[in-house]
Amino acid sequence: PANLLILGDIKTQSLEEIWESPAAVSFREEMTQKGYAEACGDCIGLYMRRS
Known part of the structure; x- marks a missing residue:
């Protein structure tokens, strides 16, 4: 599951x-x-954008 950033x-x-x-x-x-935040480390969107 993705991290929840509040x-x-x-x-x-x-x-x-x-x-x-x-x-x-x-x-x-x-x-x-x-270009990204540590909280976004598990986000699939981050990796989809780079590929």
Whole structure:
């Protein structure tokens, strides 16, 4: 099963709070620097895109 990446809770946080959360910032930094995030390591879509 794929990993579940939770960046926030839309029921209790604004989109801005979620976007600026440490988890979301870290995710975007990994995507920018590596082209993928560790949380995406088991995602079949990542490998399908590369082939």
